[in-house]
Amino acid sequence: MKKWTGGVLIIGLACILLVSYSFIQKQPQKQSTYEFFHPNEKITNLNSSIQTRDEKLQTSFRRPHLVNVDGLNYLFNSTHLPKEEEGKPFLAWGQMRLLLSRSDSLPETAQGIKEAAVAWKELKSEIDEKRASKFVHKDERNCSYSVSAVNSSTLFSTNGSVILEIPCGLVGDSSITIIAIPDGNQDGFGIEFVGSEGKDDPDPPVILQYNVVLPRDNFTKEPVIVQNAWTDGSGWGKEERCPNHGSPNNALVDGLVKCNVELTRSSMEESSKSKHLSANKSTNGSDLNDHNHVSSNFPFLDGSLFAATIWVGEEGFHATINGRHETSFTYREKLEPWLVSRIRMKGGLHIISALAKGLPVSEDLDMTMDLDDLKAPVIPNKSKRLVLLIGVFSSGNNFERRMALRRSWMKYEAVRAGVVAVRFFIGLHKNKQVNFELWREAQAYQDVQLMPFVDYYSLLTLKTIAICIMGTKILPAKYIMKTDDDAFVRVDEILASLKTKNPDGLLYGMVSLDSKPQRDKDNKWYISTEEWPHDSYPPWAHGPGYVISRDIAKFIVRGHHERNLKLFKLEDVAMGIWIEQFKKHVREVQYHNDERFHNAGCEPNYILAHYQNPRMVLCLWEKLQNEHKPDCCD
Structure with a gap:
């Protein structure tokens, strides 16, 4: 009897172990990055390769932690930020706190945030004061041309x-x-x-x-x-x-x-x-x-x-x-x-x-007769994606450059019809008057996105991520383009070219396939071996203008939200580094090089011309309207 009872007990324990093992095997797998971006697509052998690559990435990149930065609490205190219509320039700002709290922050991040908190506090006080007085005295506008x-x-x-x-x-x-x-x-x-x-x-x-x-x-x-x-x-x-x-x-x-x-x-x-x-x-x-x-x-x-x-x-x-x-x-x-x-x-x-x-001076809004024609059009159907979002890097006191763009290529029919949206991404200035003029400009034209940091060159990469946030979460677009405020963009040619391309895994522009980091410490683009230990960069597109597909932009936003992507101070090279990770973890990348993207000047039949001052930008637009030729201006 005892032997029979002992045998039953052994068999029972074996059955319990077998059932437990089967239950463990059927636990749902953690959702991969690719599945997050493509929930309706069937994944076959991709999961295993992504998992292997994730393991490799974890050994080469240490995930940064979050830190408290002086000034950050003030910049993101909801009681300090404007609401409704006045809050439109802060749409991207509101989603950047985690990005600015990283322990591997870019050079000058802490300084840029601290100074921005001071600048925003001064600007908010100025706004409240002017709102109380109902109007701005002309003699208070002290940004002079000379x-x-x-x-x-x-x-x-x-x-x-x-x-x-x-x-x-x-x-x-x-x-x-x-x-x-x-x-x-x-x-x-x-x-x-x-x-x-x-x-x-x-x-x-x-x-x-x-x-x-x-x-x-x-x-x-x-x-x-x-x-x-x-x-x-x-x-x-x-x-x-x-x-x-x-x-x-x-x-x-x-x-x-x-x-x-x-x-x-x-x-x-x-x-x-x-x-x-x-x-x-x-x-x-x-x-x-x-x-x-x-x-x-x-x-x-x-x-x-x-x-x-x-x-x-x-x-x-x-x-x-x-x-x-x-x-x-x-x-x-x-x-x-x-x-x-x-x-x-x-x-x-x-x-x-x-x-x-030749000093920066803002346009007198009271004397701007075509203001309504230059104001950013209302996007007719936000549930439907834009074809293209163009994010323009600009500095606070570059008033004239922005006005030249509004009066030239931002008047393309695709832009005015809401098929393409253009937004300026601008950090705060250390000058109180510049910030107030910038605020009035943002409210008047509705095409400015303010950044929660002072506009140092080494922080431009943060603007690149902000553009991706805007194009995936706020104004969803099929393609996202980055350009500068001294560039002329032929929007019609960009759209025509994109129609011929696969909309997945795309980098389109003047692509550099073989470049090396600058090791001269006095060079503006100096990169130390600690910042980038390798002898060369992955493929990247020159910063004056390039286009990426929506899936890449989403990968970048998600990667930085989870702190799985490296921050790098050269914004165009940084995009190349992130796309290399996209290539490893998601799918192959289409690198489309187009020599009509001119990163230093203008050539006939251009798609993009760089280093164009306001006079030249308006001249290029006039040539296109009157002569219907993409010729350059002297």
């Missing part, structure tokens, strides 16, 4: 320096012209483009320092122009000297040399003759004559009047002295023209006049 001063007495002076205030920063083609006479009682003088003081940074950044050492009669000092930049966090960068007797720097800035070859040749001749004169113990008279001859090519001389114009290009500052280009200086990281709030002149310099012109 500012000037005659002689040093009309310029603001402090600590031995002379200051020319710049009301709303600088933009492309802004220029500063100084007419002055060097004072030989001092060794030289300096001209500095200075940013504004931060709340916790009493020493403002120096976006450009232009120091001049004057030639001396006794050859104790060699005449030279020294350019550099400074920030509180990084100190002085690597100085650039002109003339430079070291290894020649053949790099071009906006197509211009960094140092005029005539200046270099003159300096080399002067050095050679100086040594020759010293060896032969020349008389004082001949020494002076020869010195005057060889130093005459240096643009600054003791007691001689000069006119110096420093103007803003796409890639850097350029100095023209007495009508001749002398030097160019590439923008350093974090130091961009829009940051400039004053010009500081110091040292041995008697100033005759100073003029800043």
Whole structure:
């Protein structure tokens, strides 16, 4: 009896184990990324390959955690954000908190958020004040096209320096012209483009320092122009000297040399003759004559009047002295023209006049007769996807550029009919007046999306993700395009080209298949081995304009929400890195290269032309309307 009972017990336990094992085997599998994006499609062998690739990704990329960033709570406090119609510029803003809380944040993220909180608090106070008064006084609009001063007495002076205030920063083609006479009682003088003081940074950044050492009669000092930049966090960068007797720097800035070859040749001749004169113990008279001859090519001389114009290009500052280009200086990281709030002149310099012109100024909305025609059209049926969402990168004080786009390619019929939507993505500015003018513009035209950070170059990647959020969650579109506010886009040709392409896994633009990271620390696009350890990048499309398909955009939004994708500060290369992950985890990618996307200028039969100022943008549109030809403008 006992043996029989023991046998029954053993058999019973075996049955329980068998049933438990079968139940475990039938547990539902966790939904894959591909299934999330394609819920109605049947998945066969893809799951196993995705799972294997996910395991590989986890070993190469450590998922970041969330951190608390100073200012973030204020920026995302719902009681501080406008509601209903006034809240439309904040649609993407409201979905970016997790992205800004990552422990692997981009450079300047914490600074950009902290400064944005201050800027938004000031702007909100300004908005409430103006709303209470019902109207804006015209004399309160102080973003001026130009500012000037005659002689040093009309310029603001402090600590031995002379200051020319710049009301709303600088933009492309802004220029500063100084007419002055060097004072030989001092060794030289300096001209500095200075940013504004931060709340916790009493020493403002120096976006450009232009120091001049004057030639001396006794050859104790060699005449030279020294350019550099400074920030509180990084100190002085690597100085650039002109003339430079070291290894020649053949790099071009906006197509211009960094140092005029005539200046270099003159300096080399002067050095050679100086040594020759010293060896032969020349008389004082001949020494002076020869010195005057060889130093005459240096643009600054003791007691001689000069006119110096420093103007803003796409890639850097350029100095023209007495009508001749002398030097160019590439923008350093974090130091961009829009940051400039004053010009500081110091040292041995008697100033005759100073003029800043081509400064950013917003259009007077009360005088804009075609405002209703330029306002973003209402999307007729939000349940139906747009064909294309175009996200445009812009800076707060680029008022004129945005107006040029509204009066040109944003008037294509597909845009006005709501088939294509165009939105500007703009970070806050450190200047209170710029932010208020930007706010009025956003309310008037309904095509601006404000970003919860200050517009530093290294944070552009966050705008790329915001465009993907807009095109997948807010204004759903079949395709998403990114472009810049100095680009002309032939929307009709983009749409015609997309009709011929498979709408899945698409990257369309000027595709770079073989490029390497820049390892020069002073280069704007410098990437350290910690940021990208590999010798080359995956395929990517140049930033002035490219199109991705909706499935890629959804993959990017989901990947960053779950913090499974890497943040990378070069926004166009970042897109290539994310698409490489899409290729590994979802499906093959169609890389469609089209050389009609011009990333540096314009060529006939273009689809996209870059580096077009407002005048050229309007000219291109006029040519298309009148001549029906995609020809370029000079």
